[in-house]
Amino acid sequence: xxDPVTSWSTLALAVIAFISLWISxxxxxxxxxxxxEQTKNFAASVSADLCLKLVDRFDAPEMLVKRNNAAKxxxxxxxxxxxxxxxxxxxxxxxxxxxxxxxxELAHSMFFHWVNLYWNAGKDYIAQSRQRSATxxxxxxxxxxxxHAIEIRTAPExxxxxxxxxxxxxxxxxxxxxNPTEK
Numbered sequence: 001x002x003d004p005v006t007s008w009s010t011l012a013l014a015v016i017a018f019i020s021l022w023i024s025x026x027x028x029x030x031x032x033x034x035x036x037e038q039t040k041n042f043a044a045s046v047s048a049d050l051c052l053k054l055v056d057r058f059d060a061p062e063m064l065v066k067r068n069n070a071a072k073x074x075x076x077x078x079x080x081x082x083x084x085x086x087x088x089x090x091x092x093x094x095x096x097x098x099x100x101x102x103x104x105e106l107a108h109s110m111f112f113h114w115v116n117l118y119w120n121a122g123k124d125y126i127a128q129s130r131q132r133s134a135t136x137x138x139x140x141x142x143x144x145x146x147x148h149a150i151e152i153r154t155a156p157e158x159x160x161x162x163x164x165x166x167x168x169x170x171x172x173x174x175x176x177x178x179n180p181t182e183k
Contacts, residue, residue: 047103054093054102055110063089064179070118071175074168080125086118087126087137094139097146108147108154116151116160117171119144 057063066085073082093111096102119126119140126137151158159167 044103047101047106050096050102051106051110054096058089058111058114065181068176068179068181070122071172071179074118074121074125075172075176080122083118083122083125087122087140090115090118090140090143091137092139094141094143098139098142104146104150107143108150111143112147112151113160113171115140115144115147116163117168117175120163121168121172 063085066082070083070086073079090111093102093107093115097104097107126140129136148161152161155161163171
């Protein structure tokens with residue numbers, strides 16, 4: 001028969017080992033939560049920084065000239081290749097959004113007006129261009145659909161959800177006024 005002191009000592013050590021193991025597991029889980037939170041905060045910071053850089057690029061003097069040229073082409077209904085630099089920019093923004101490098105709400109907040117304007121004004125040209133390349137401006141389309149859905153959810157009464165031809169024309173003319181090629 002085993003010594004009662006040894007039996008109780010063994011049982012006490014087993015209980016202490018079990019409690020230590022449980023505390024260790026709880027610490028690892030808590031640490032993982034902290035790491036996940038830090039990772040989430042870092043990703044949000046990167047997304048915000050990227051968005052600000054994209055805004056700076058969109059408002060840069062050389063892009064303002066390209067935006068002016070694109071607005072002229074869309075208003076005239078000719079020389080649609082002038083829209084390519086603007087559409088290419090939104091293609092890049094859409095790629096960042098699709099890859100989850102850019103937060104959708106940030107993209108909506110900073111770019112909805114222009115994405116909505118240029119997508120709706122240029123969608124016929126894009127459809128025509130897709131006859132040559134079916135995936136042309138697919139990330140621009142993804143950007144448009146994603147932030148359009150946010151606009152519907154957050155501002156269902158917005159007149160920008162379904163702009164009329166007159167709305168698009170007025171927005172394009174405003175784009176020309178806001179971005180003159182000569183001062």
